[in-house]
Amino acid sequence: MVTRVVYPGSFDPVTNGHVDIIRRAAQIFDEVIVAVFRNPQKKPLFTMEERVNFLIKATEGIKGVSIDSFTGLTVDYVKSKNAIAIIRGLRAISDFEGEFQMASMNKQIAGGIETIFFMTDTKYAFLSSSVVKEVAQFGGDIGDMVSECVHRALLEKFNVDKS
Amino acid sequence: MVTRVVYPGSFDPVTNGHVDIIRRAAQIFDEVIVAVFRNPQKKPLFTMEERVNFLIKATEGIKGVSIDSFTGLTVDYVKSKNAIAIIRGLRAISDFEGEFQMASMNKQIAGGIETIFFMTDTKYAFLSSSVVKEVAQFGGDIGDMVSECVHRALLEKFNVDKS
Amino acid sequence: MVTRVVYPGSFDPVTNGHVDIIRRAAQIFDEVIVAVFRNPQKKPLFTMEERVNFLIKATEGIKGVSIDSFTGLTVDYVKSKNAIAIIRGLRAISDFEGEFQMASMNKQIAGGIETIFFMTDTKYAFLSSSVVKEVAQFGGDIGDMVSECVHRALLEKFNVDKS
Amino acid sequence: MVTRVVYPGSFDPVTNGHVDIIRRAAQIFDEVIVAVFRNPQKKPLFTMEERVNFLIKATEGIKGVSIDSFTGLTVDYVKSKNAIAIIRGLRAISDFEGEFQMASMNKQIAGGIETIFFMTDTKYAFLSSSVVKEVAQFGGDIGDMVSECVHRALLEKFNVDKS
Amino acid sequence: MVTRVVYPGSFDPVTNGHVDIIRRAAQIFDEVIVAVFRNPQKKPLFTMEERVNFLIKATEGIKGVSIDSFTGLTVDYVKSKNAIAIIRGLRAISDFEGEFQMASMNKQIAGGIETIFFMTDTKYAFLSSSVVKEVAQFGGDIGDMVSECVHRALLEKFNVDKS
Amino acid sequence: MVTRVVYPGSFDPVTNGHVDIIRRAAQIFDEVIVAVFRNPQKKPLFTMEERVNFLIKATEGIKGVSIDSFTGLTVDYVKSKNAIAIIRGLRAISDFEGEFQMASMNKQIAGGIETIFFMTDTKYAFLSSSVVKEVAQFGGDIGDMVSECVHRALLEKFNVDKS
Numbered sequence: 001m002v003t004r005v006v007y008p009g010s011f012d013p014v015t016n017g018h019v020d021i022i023r024r025a026a027q028i029f030d031e032v033i034v035a036v037f038r039n040p041q042k043k044p045l046f047t048m049e050e051r052v053n054f055l056i057k058a059t060e061g062i063k064g065v066s067i068d069s070f071t072g073l074t075v076d077y078v079k080s081k082n083a084i085a086i087i088r089g090l091r092a093i094s095d096f097e098g099e100f101q102m103a104s105m106n107k108q109i110a111g112g113i114e115t116i117f118f119m120t121d122t123k124y125a126f127l128s129s130s131v132v133k134e135v136a137q138f139g140g141d142i143g144d145m146v147s148e149c150v151h152r153a154l155l156e157k158f159n160v161d162k163s
Numbered sequence: 164m165v166t167r168v169v170y171p172g173s174f175d176p177v178t179n180g181h182v183d184i185i186r187r188a189a190q191i192f193d194e195v196i197v198a199v200f201r202n203p204q205k206k207p208l209f210t211m212e213e214r215v216n217f218l219i220k221a222t223e224g225i226k227g228v229s230i231d232s233f234t235g236l237t238v239d240y241v242k243s244k245n246a247i248a249i250i251r252g253l254r255a256i257s258d259f260e261g262e263f264q265m266a267s268m269n270k271q272i273a274g275g276i277e278t279i280f281f282m283t284d285t286k287y288a289f290l291s292s293s294v295v296k297e298v299a300q301f302g303g304d305i306g307d308m309v310s311e312c313v314h315r316a317l318l319e320k321f322n323v324d325k326s
Numbered sequence: 327m328v329t330r331v332v333y334p335g336s337f338d339p340v341t342n343g344h345v346d347i348i349r350r351a352a353q354i355f356d357e358v359i360v361a362v363f364r365n366p367q368k369k370p371l372f373t374m375e376e377r378v379n380f381l382i383k384a385t386e387g388i389k390g391v392s393i394d395s396f397t398g399l400t401v402d403y404v405k406s407k408n409a410i411a412i413i414r415g416l417r418a419i420s421d422f423e424g425e426f427q428m429a430s431m432n433k434q435i436a437g438g439i440e441t442i443f444f445m446t447d448t449k450y451a452f453l454s455s456s457v458v459k460e461v462a463q464f465g466g467d468i469g470d471m472v473s474e475c476v477h478r479a480l481l482e483k484f485n486v487d488k489s
Numbered sequence: 490m491v492t493r494v495v496y497p498g499s500f501d502p503v504t505n506g507h508v509d510i511i512r513r514a515a516q517i518f519d520e521v522i523v524a525v526f527r528n529p530q531k532k533p534l535f536t537m538e539e540r541v542n543f544l545i546k547a548t549e550g551i552k553g554v555s556i557d558s559f560t561g562l563t564v565d566y567v568k569s570k571n572a573i574a575i576i577r578g579l580r581a582i583s584d585f586e587g588e589f590q591m592a593s594m595n596k597q598i599a600g601g602i603e604t605i606f607f608m609t610d611t612k613y614a615f616l617s618s619s620v621v622k623e624v625a626q627f628g629g630d631i632g633d634m635v636s637e638c639v640h641r642a643l644l645e646k647f648n649v650d651k652s
Numbered sequence: 653m654v655t656r657v658v659y660p661g662s663f664d665p666v667t668n669g670h671v672d673i674i675r676r677a678a679q680i681f682d683e684v685i686v687a688v689f690r691n692p693q694k695k696p697l698f699t700m701e702e703r704v705n706f707l708i709k710a711t712e713g714i715k716g717v718s719i720d721s722f723t724g725l726t727v728d729y730v731k732s733k734n735a736i737a738i739i740r741g742l743r744a745i746s747d748f749e750g751e752f753q754m755a756s757m758n759k760q761i762a763g764g765i766e767t768i769f770f771m772t773d774t775k776y777a778f779l780s781s782s783v784v785k786e787v788a789q790f791g792g793d794i795g796d797m798v799s800e801c802v803h804r805a806l807l808e809k810f811n812v813d814k815s
Numbered sequence: 816m817v818t819r820v821v822y823p824g825s826f827d828p829v830t831n832g833h834v835d836i837i838r839r840a841a842q843i844f845d846e847v848i849v850a851v852f853r854n855p856q857k858k859p860l861f862t863m864e865e866r867v868n869f870l871i872k873a874t875e876g877i878k879g880v881s882i883d884s885f886t887g888l889t890v891d892y893v894k895s896k897n898a899i900a901i902i903r904g905l906r907a908i909s910d911f912e913g914e915f916q917m918a919s920m921n922k923q924i925a926g927g928i929e930t931i932f933f934m935t936d937t938k939y940a941f942l943s944s945s946v947v948k949e950v951a952q953f954g955g956d957i958g959d960m961v962s963e964c965v966h967r968a969l970l971e972k973f974n975v976d977k978s
Contacts, residue, residue: 003492003517024603028492028573073301084517090606103608104289109303114513117579117606119592122937126756138725140761166329166354187440191329191410236790247354253443266445267778272792277350280416280443282429285611399627430615435629448774452919464888466924562953593941598955655818655843676929680818680899736843742932755934766839769905769932771918 004031004083012044013150017124021089038071058147075110085114167194167246175207176313180287184252201234221310238273248277330357330409338370339476343450347415364397384473401436411440493520493572501533502639506613510578515553527560547636564599574603656683656735664696665802669776673741678716690723710799727762737766819846819898827859828965832939836904853886873962890925900929
């Protein structure tokens with residue numbers, strides 16, 4: 001049996017914390033579909049195309065990973081891909097309640113869809129896409145927090161002179 | 164002594180979790196006033212009239228319940244009704260801190276007003292008006308989460324074809 | 327309808343935080359039965375008789391309060407008293423999860439028994455019977471935290487010279 | 490690739506919450522080894538043999554599940570079984586911090602061993618082996634919380650007359 | 653060695669909870685710079701000038717305190733002032749996770765900058781600038797929560813007749 | 816003004832997480848007294864003399880640090896040393912509530928004694944003396960978690976062959 005899981009998120013942009021989850025999930029499951037969610041209600045910093053491209057580059061060389069995008073209900077997307085579960089990273093700091101609410105709701109509206117949690121590595125516990133954007137905006141060094149391509153894009157976006 | 168309590172909230176829209184709290188409160192107290200709060204700062208999905216009507220239908224047959232609306236400070240409203248306490252549902256997931264802050268503040272600015280908490284039934288632990296709206300918007304099945312009238316209204320609102 | 331509630335606990339010994347909850351409950355409900363739990367598995371500092379007596383003195387003058395003791399399941403005791411609910415204090419600090427687990431369990435094994443929570447006043451947020459005993463043992467001043475009779479008993483218990 | 494995971498615990502005794510996690514894990518992974526931990530520091534209510542037998546009966550008919558026991562470090566046991574991950578249930582109520590500490594420690598002392606979390610179903614959120622034992626001891630009805638064999642064993646243990 | 657610390661925040665407006673932290677920090681450290689953060693992304697209720705003036709008046713007479721404003725990364729500001737640490741108040745209710753994320757991030761992007769936490773006094777546990785504004789807007793009495801100058805400014809802002 | 820703080824604890828035994836807090840506190844304050852608490856109610860693994868010696872060796876070379884022991888109330892000890900504050904490490908995982916309760920109590924029984932919190936480095940978030948002992952007992956590698964002298968002592972204590 002091929003085990004296929006979906007890792008949904010906004011990835012605006014992907015951080016090294018996300019990549020760590022993807023890498024670990026790929027060691028457990030045969031196929032990991034990283035699925036960028038198009039939220040009609042939110043205005044992301046990066047376009048869907050940019051976010052997908054960042055993910056493609058950031059996950060290069062991790063076996064079994066593919067990048068996709070979707071809108072609508074996560075559970076509908078997961079079913080359409082015949083995946084056995086949703087995976088999510090869980091940070092000791094701050095994710096717990098929202099993640100549980102989402103997982104409960106997803107289980108309620110689509111009984112067969114399981115959510116499996118990986119614990120975010122403690123060294124990424126402080127990391128989130130929002131924090132990265134906030135720091136980058138004021139010229140803080142985010143080189144250790146994101147892939148090279150995301151780093152460059154954020155520097156350009158905020159017109160920061162990297163010298 | 165007739166015991167009268169107020170259950171304030173946005174109820175945009177009322178969920179089955181709210182109704183469960185109302186039903187249980189009505190078994191403990193003589194009169195439960197469900198009071199829809201008009202928040203000048205927020206733009207609700209449903210009008211005040213709609214929200215009040217949903218509540219009237221959803222609580223039909225529960226003895227001692229009446230529906231009202233108010234703006235201004237909750238404690239001022241509670242005093243004007245000669246109620247002995249505010250009641251609130253508390254979900255294991257996610258409500259705790261905000262509810263405590265609000266109850267502390269209410270106690271501070273109006274010493275005599277007590278807040279009493281009911282624990283949300285675990286089967287509604289994932290449920291909130293926001294989650295219901297989000298799921299409905301993408302066509303997810305919310306039939307088990309809200310009253311029939313709310314269900315229909317959400318389907319119309321989001322132009323979802325129920326067939 | 328006379329509203330009767332039960333406030334169960336070890337009360338080893340009763341603190342001013344407990345008394346605050348009792349006083350507030352007595353303003354909402356007609357009768358508050360404070361019920362000291364005899365736990366065969368734990369060795370309390372004070373005997374059942376002492377704990378009951380401390381409670382009687384500490385709640386003197388609060389209308390509608392009676393003191394009792396019980397062993398066995400809380401829900402069985404509550405039913406035998408024809409009470410409509412269990413009441414519990416909830417501290418922002420540290421009680422939340424244990425209280426919810428207990429309330430859920432009680433609801434599960436005796437559907438009709440409701441648990442209602444009062445928020446512990448922030449000025450008692452740090453207070454617990456264990457903390458009081460620990461401080462008293464080392465001669466710390468606990469005069470503001472417990473009734474006079476409990477204060478004296480703790481001083482004697484720990485052979486502290488109050489001069 | 491056969492995916493084998495280990496579900497370690499005391500299982501003193503197994504509850505329906507544990508069985509739910511086992512069933513869900515067995516739908517995701519090929520082999521689930523439920524491994525009862527012999528803790529030299531704790532005195533369990535049931536012997537290792539009893540606990541293993543309860544698990545065998547409670548998981549009868551779930552494909553891919555086997556029951557085992559171990560002592561020593563969990564990560565050493567997991568490696569000896571060539572398993573790819575530890576699985577654990579996570580209750581919204583009360584487990585979060587201890588589980589994270591344990592998972593971090595396990596990752597630290599054995600880099601290759603991943604811990605994967607399943608969210609405990611909200612209907613079991615209040616359930617734990619300790620709570621079950623406490624309720625059973627006082628004659629409370631635990632028929633919905635444990636398997637028939639555990640139910641009978643608890644009734645005998647506490648000399649409760651089931652009539 | 654002169655010990656200088658920075659207390660950054662929006663202070664929109666300063667509350668008595670903030671002033672309590674400032675007073676306590678000034679007893680531990682030689683110099684406390686209260687630094688109002690200009691967040692280009694948020695629209696404050698009071699201008700930078702107003703917020704700084706409120707702080708000057710509210711901290712009058714506390715030795716070693718100065719008021720300043722800044723934009724950009726907090727850690728860059730702290731370094732430019734040769735301060736040894738950032739200080740922050742921590743409320744039992746609601747601050748914990750956001751504060752830890754911020755402190756971790758600050759430590760990561762500027763290794764030498766330490767964050768030190770003071771526990772907010774329990775009597776201010778419910779207090780925040782947002783809550784104060786919300787209560788003031790509806791004419792609630794906030795006299796005990798903010799300095800006289802802030803009180804007056806809020807009354808004017810919301811056109812409330814103080815009589 | 817010389818700033819002197821006290822870092823109280825059981826230190827049974829000291830871990831690298833403790834040493835990290837000591838090192839960081841020593842950069843902020845002139846003198847850090849690490850004070851080992853003799854708890855008459857608990858049976859430590861290591862004697863007071865051993866625990867003090869481990870601390871002396873583990874903090875060698877950190878300027879301004881001294882090691883002491885005490886029994887009785889922490890606040891009494893702190894006052895006797897003319898220290899301005901208690902310092903404590905705060906882990907994102909698991910310490911928060913107990914620490915706040917203790918700090919509130921200490922403030923209550925000795926108004927002048929402040930508690931200041933350092934955030935435990937995320938890389939030590941999983942670390943505690945109990946966890947170290949548990950892992951060492953089963954022969955797990957704790958070389959990265961404690962000082963060399965503690966490591967050796969734990970190996971001897973648990974009769975583990977280090978080869």
